[in-house]
Amino acid sequence: MLIIALFLAAAVAAYFVSSRLAMYGDAVSEKTKTTSAFMGIIIGAAISLPELTASVTAIAIDSPDIAIGNLLGSNLFNLLALAVLDIVFRRHQVMGQTDIGSVLYIYLVIIMTLVVLAGLTLTLPTHLFHIGYNSVVLVLMYFGGVKWINNKTEKRVKRRNRKNEKYNEYSYNKVIIRFALFAFAIMLVGSVLTVTADKIASITGLGSSFVGSFLVGASTSLPDAVSVITALKLRNYSMGVSSLLGSNAFNIMLLSFTDAIYMKNNLFAHASPSNIVTSVASIIVVLIILYSITRKKQRSTFLYIMPPSLIVVVYVTATLIVYQMKGM
Known part of the structure; x- marks a missing residue:
């Protein structure tokens, strides 16, 4: 019971700490007068720190299934959250009010996920040191794809006012220090999430893939869901959908980093079939x-x-299938 209580406490902490981290990431961008594209990368990276930390910790405790399952499961949970919110905001018909950026991110996510599938299902004989070539492709695809999408969408969006109005009460130094402190805090929380999840997998027999995909993945995805809720409440439907899809693409790219720090050959070769x-x-x-x-x-x-x-039906079905495969 203590392990479960620690896991739940870490999940709640991940939600609150990540929300503050995203806010201070926005403040850093405003204070330093960076471009909107770079601001998106900062906030996206900040919100994705729970997923990154959880996967890095999983590698440290030699649990590649949790490392992969966390990132893939986080993506699936993000999409479930979007579907549920689409139902809640059904009168606004959110999906009908998105722009070309959302469609382009969908294409990017599909192609990147297909590359992941290739790594999970095919035995690729060659690697770059211990890193799979599919990981290299994912990195190139992500940065190339994001640059292409930004170029396409910038033509349709007017440059927003860059005046420092939102965070006037904070000094530059205070913003930087708080961002760094919350970044450190989320790394601690992510580590606790992963270690306790690994213990839960061992104690309950649920399996590392199931725990990584649906317990850790859902917990580390809470900040993404909150950011989408905020955007939809402000009726900024396109930003809400695009930011979540962009976060999914970023999470897939993080698989490459996880592969790079996993020294026991190619990470994808050690993953269980349930990740497929x-x-x-x-x-x-x-x-x-x-x-x-x-x-x-x-x-x-x-x-x-x-x-x-x-989408809700697909998510529930996938959950049941992965649970049935927990011994594989």
Whole structure:
């Protein structure tokens, strides 16, 4: 019971600390007058620190399934959260009010997930030292894809006012110090999450893949869900959807970093088959979201909620399948 209590406490702490970390990441960008694209990278990296720390800790305790399952499971949970919020905000028909950036991020996420699937299912004979070539491809694909998407969307968006109005009460030094402190705090929280999750997997027999994909993944995804809720409440639908899809692409890229620090050969070769289920489910869900965005607008409420309801079914089905495969 103590281990479970520690895990739950760490999950709650991850939510609160990550939210503050994202806020101070925004403040750092404002104080340093960086571009909007760079601001997105800072906040995205800040919000993704729980996933990164959890996966790094998983490598440290030699649990590659939790390392991979955390990142892939986090992505799937993000998409579930988006589907649930789409149902909650159904009267606004959120998906019909997104822009080209959301569609482009969907393409990027699909292609990157297919590269991950190739690494999980194919035996690739050559590596760059101990790092798989698919990891190298993921890094190049992420940065190239984000640059391409920013170039495409910048033409459609006016440059926003860069005046320092939101964080006038904070000095530059105070913002930097608090950002660093919360970054350190989230690394501690992420480590506790992973170590306790590994213990839960051993004690309960649930399996590392299941725990990584659905317990750790869901816990580390809470900040992403909160950021989307905030955007939707402000009726900035496109930003909410695009930021979550962009976060998913960033999480997939983090698999490359995890592979680089896993010294026992290629990380993907040590992953269990259940991670394939999570990857396939993610692709199916993203395709459903693509359909929701591109279909004819102004549907009846009943017809509108069919795709997000299907996403919930896919998530539950994937959860059950991974649970059944826990011994594999």
